[in-house]
Amino acid sequence: MLRWVGVGGGSLFQDASSWRNPFYYAGVVAIARTLGVPVWAWAQGVGPLSRPWSRGLARLALVQCDRRSVRDRDSAAQLQAWGLDSLRAPDPVWALTAESFPGDWPRPCVAVVLRSHRLLTPAWQGAIVQALRLWQQTAGVHVLWVPFQPQTDGVLATQLQTQVPGSTIQTCENPRQLKGLFAQVDMAIAMRLHGAIMALAEGARCWPLSYDPKVTVLAQELNLPAGDLQSAPPPPATLMQAWQECFAAPTPDVTPQQQGAIAHQGVLR
Known part of the structure; x- marks a missing residue:
């Protein structure tokens, strides 16, 4: 049994790389909510959303999320414009613990x-x-x-x-x-x-x-x-x-x- 669904870790709600992205992730959120599973939008980058229907789908999906965090000021501003609260913090990769890489190449x-x-x-x-x-x-x-x-x-x-x-x-x-x-x-x-x-x-x-x-x-x-x-x-x-x-x-x-x-x-x- 799913306890919650996490949607995040990147710019998922955007239509710059593909117009399909908002459809897909809005669908994931809709399925989870239909099943009664909480959805958390985590470390999101929201946008760019150049199409009106893309913006509508993204807003509809994010409204249904129980928790929201974003990784940049533009994403936070977009959610605020939609009347949605969110935590804003730098991208999680900043805090990712690095491990030694076994590489060897000339410097510089x-x-x-x-x-x-x-x-x-x-x-x-x-x-x-x-x-x-x-x-x-x-x-x-x-x-x-x-x-x-x-x-x-x-x-x-x-x-x-x-x-x-x-x-x-x-x-x-x-x-x-x-x-x-x-x-x-x-x-x-x-x-x-x-x-x-x-x-x-x-x-x-x-x-x-x-x-x-x-x-x-x-x-x-x-x-x-x-x-x-x-x-x-x-x-x-x-x-x-x-x-x-x-x-x-x-x-x-x-x-x-x-x-x-x-x-x-x-x-x-």
Whole structure:
């Protein structure tokens, strides 16, 4: 017998990656409530919701949740606009305990965490590859491709890795070890939100590459220089210079994020 159903750990109620998402998760909530099972929306990222019916489905589902926590200010503002209470705390990955990763690669090392997305155009891919090769030649950095989802991100990483001589690919299915991997790199170039969070939490510098508001919000909250995939890619030399400046800058203090993220645990008790 189910005691409760948890819906969360990411941006589930959004229609940017697929219009099906709000349908699916609203359906999960509806089935649970029909069975009389409590539903907890945990560490949610709400939005973007560009379609009126997506917003309606998301609101209907979240209204039916007995407990709600969100991970960013925009999500909290959206729920408040809908008249819904929620706990706001940083993403739980900030507080995830890292485990040692058995990797060994040259230093300095830059991890590149990309994902397949329509905004990561061939022009952007080409600029990134050329800038990485230029950085290799001028500073001897080792490029480490880290696909978070091997079946999708891995295809892209393999394609780009062949264009950057000497670069390597590293996958890891254990989330704690994956976080520990970033303790062994000096900087991350990250599209994925959790790639950026893991790198910063483990003391690496990070240059977020935004394809989604949640990545933009992270960069703004920590005052990080970042790229925007909705803009045209800069020349490779300009891109490399931006990375070099990020590499030379001090790492931000993320202690408040790490401590604050623990608050999500209270929703599960």
